[in-house]
Amino acid sequence: xxxxxxxxxxxxxxxxxxxxxxxxxxxxxxxxxxxxxxxxxxxxxxxxxxxxxxxxxxxxxxxxxxxxxxxxxxxxxxxxxxxxxxxxxxxxxxxxxxxxxxxxxxxxxxxxxxxxxxxxxxxxxxxxxxxxxxxxxxxxxxxxxxxxxxxxxxxxxxxxxxxxxxxxxxxxxxxxxxxxxxxxxxxxxxxxxxxxxxxxxxxxxxxxxxxxxxxxxxxxxx
Amino acid sequence: xxxxxxxxxxxxxxxxxxxxxxxxxxxxxxxxxxxxxxxxxxxxxxxxxxxxxxxxxxxxxxxxxxxxxxxxxxxxxxxxxxxxxxxxxxxxxxxxxxxxxxxxxxxxxxxxxxxxxxxxxxxxxxxxxxxxxxxxxxxxxxxxxxxxxxxxxxxxxxxxxxxxxxxxxxxxxxxxxxxxxxxxxxxxxxxxxxxxxxxxxxxxxxxxxxxxxxxxxxxxxxxxxxxxxxxxxxxxxxxxxxxxxxxxxxxxxxxxxxxxxxxxxxxxxx
Numbered sequence: 001x002x003x004x005x006x007x008x009x010x011x012x013x014x015x016x017x018x019x020x021x022x023x024x025x026x027x028x029x030x031x032x033x034x035x036x037x038x039x040x041x042x043x044x045x046x047x048x049x050x051x052x053x054x055x056x057x058x059x060x061x062x063x064x065x066x067x068x069x070x071x072x073x074x075x076x077x078x079x080x081x082x083x084x085x086x087x088x089x090x091x092x093x094x095x096x097x098x099x100x101x102x103x104x105x106x107x108x109x110x111x112x113x114x115x116x117x118x119x120x121x122x123x124x125x126x127x128x129x130x131x132x133x134x135x136x137x138x139x140x141x142x143x144x145x146x147x148x149x150x151x152x153x154x155x156x157x158x159x160x161x162x163x164x165x166x167x168x169x170x171x172x173x174x175x176x177x178x179x180x181x182x183x184x185x186x187x188x189x190x191x192x193x194x195x196x197x198x199x200x201x202x203x204x205x206x207x208x209x210x211x212x213x214x215x216x217x218x219x220x221x222x
Numbered sequence: 223x224x225x226x227x228x229x230x231x232x233x234x235x236x237x238x239x240x241x242x243x244x245x246x247x248x249x250x251x252x253x254x255x256x257x258x259x260x261x262x263x264x265x266x267x268x269x270x271x272x273x274x275x276x277x278x279x280x281x282x283x284x285x286x287x288x289x290x291x292x293x294x295x296x297x298x299x300x301x302x303x304x305x306x307x308x309x310x311x312x313x314x315x316x317x318x319x320x321x322x323x324x325x326x327x328x329x330x331x332x333x334x335x336x337x338x339x340x341x342x343x344x345x346x347x348x349x350x351x352x353x354x355x356x357x358x359x360x361x362x363x364x365x366x367x368x369x370x371x372x373x374x375x376x377x378x379x380x381x382x383x384x385x386x387x388x389x390x391x392x393x394x395x396x397x398x399x400x401x402x403x404x405x406x407x408x409x410x411x412x413x414x415x416x417x418x419x420x421x422x423x424x425x426x427x428x429x430x431x432x433x434x435x436x437x438x439x440x441x442x443x444x445x446x447x448x449x450x451x452x453x454x455x456x457x458x459x460x461x462x463x464x465x466x467x468x469x470x471x472x473x474x475x476x477x478x479x480x481x482x483x484x485x486x487x488x489x490x491x492x
Binding site: 119122123128129137138142145221222 | 279280281322325326328329330332334335336337338339340341349350353354382383384385398399402
């Protein structure tokens with residue numbers, strides 16, 4: 001492994017940048033899964049039949065209590081052996097990451113739903129509001145106010161875990177740095193450094209924006 | 223107190239039991255309310271009066287008897303089973319679909335107002351008109367504005383509940399309940415959560431409504447002056463049973479039962 005070289009920085013940068021784009025794409029796909037699946041799970045826990053609740057909460061208990069890396073390797077190996085070897089690591093990795101974080105976002109949504117006073121449900125019942133309005137017009141808007149900041153924090157945490165997908169061969173930044181090192185026998189240190197700086201540059205503004213959003217929601221009328 | 227224009231009670235409790243676990247809150251309770259009657263329920267806390275309102279709003283379910291035809295345990299509204307429904311010639315506990323229809327005759331104003339904080343005043347009053355009663359938006363809004371005028375809040379229709387005082391919120395809640403054109407209005411300690419100086423505004427609105435409409439009202443309150451002015455009948459509850467009942471003048475000036483006398487002495491001393 002070579003020492004730091006400023007010229008190598010310029011050479012390795014395009015590869016790392018490609019990896020960064022992949023990180024953003026994974027974040028987008030996995031983030032959508034985490035945000036939407038988590039919401040569905042939280043609603044399902046309140047409305048679904050008891051057996052479904054047990055199955056779903058058992059599954060997510062399992063997901064929360066096993067390492068992401070193990071889940072990634074297991075699903076990647078299992079899908080390519082038993083389902084379809086042509087599925088891309090990008091898709092499988094994004095799905096696993098998204099489901100993993102849905103297990104956390106669902107808890108944040110659930111806390112937001114539980115914090116809604118019982119009187120809100122009772123008023124909705126007294127007015128015979130149809131179920132879709134109870135959720136769409138009464139519960140979810142109030143839940144969002146309480147849960148949005150927490151869910152945003154989970155997505156930021158997830159963004160920082162995208163490099164784990166390196167383990168199944170997704171060409172994110174770490175994989176790009178190693179690939180560059182493999183071909184040129186230099187550039188790993190520079191590549192990791194650039195990767196770190198890009199992570200910081202991307203996540204810091206998002207974290208600040210999430211905190212602003214949190215403050216704004218706290219000050220809104222309801 | 224009979225209403226001469228009607229031969230059928232609007233509410234009938236037939237030997238209704240309500241248990242919470244081992245606790246028997248209502249004990250084979252029988253009573254009837256005539257259309258247009260205003261009945262105030264009084265009694266110590268835990269005597270079952272709020273439970274009666276919550277049963278009528280279907281927020282609680284009666285504890286069903288094995289055989290409703292023989293043992294009762296059924297609430298009837300407008301002559302039809304309400305806590306139960308008819309199925310194959312028998313009475314069975316009502317399901318959610320049946321209740322959704324049945325409870326549209328009934329409106330409730332809560333102690334804690336329970337306005338929807340994410341909706342402005344106007345939408346609080348139109349939401350269920352549009353989505354439960356399927357009224358058009360214009361019709362719902364003009365009805366809402368009329369009622370908000372009645373409760374003295376025409377100038378607050380764009381405000382959110384958090385921008386209103388407790389008394390104003392409660393008046394919006396009254397408008398919201400009336401917008402559904404209920405036949406029966408349940409008032410559950412509607413001034414108990416209010417600062418003393420706001421109580422009279424709310425009671426004034428309710429007096430107006432009592433004077434100008436024929437809505438049947440069941441009122442749980444500690445405001446004895448209001449109960450005296452508005453109601454036709456006062457029922458004293460203790461341990462899930464009716465201790466004594468009668469017109470307010472008689473109940474407040476010469477209660478017969480010791481438990482009523484003790485209760486009224488305690489409340490009026492406050």
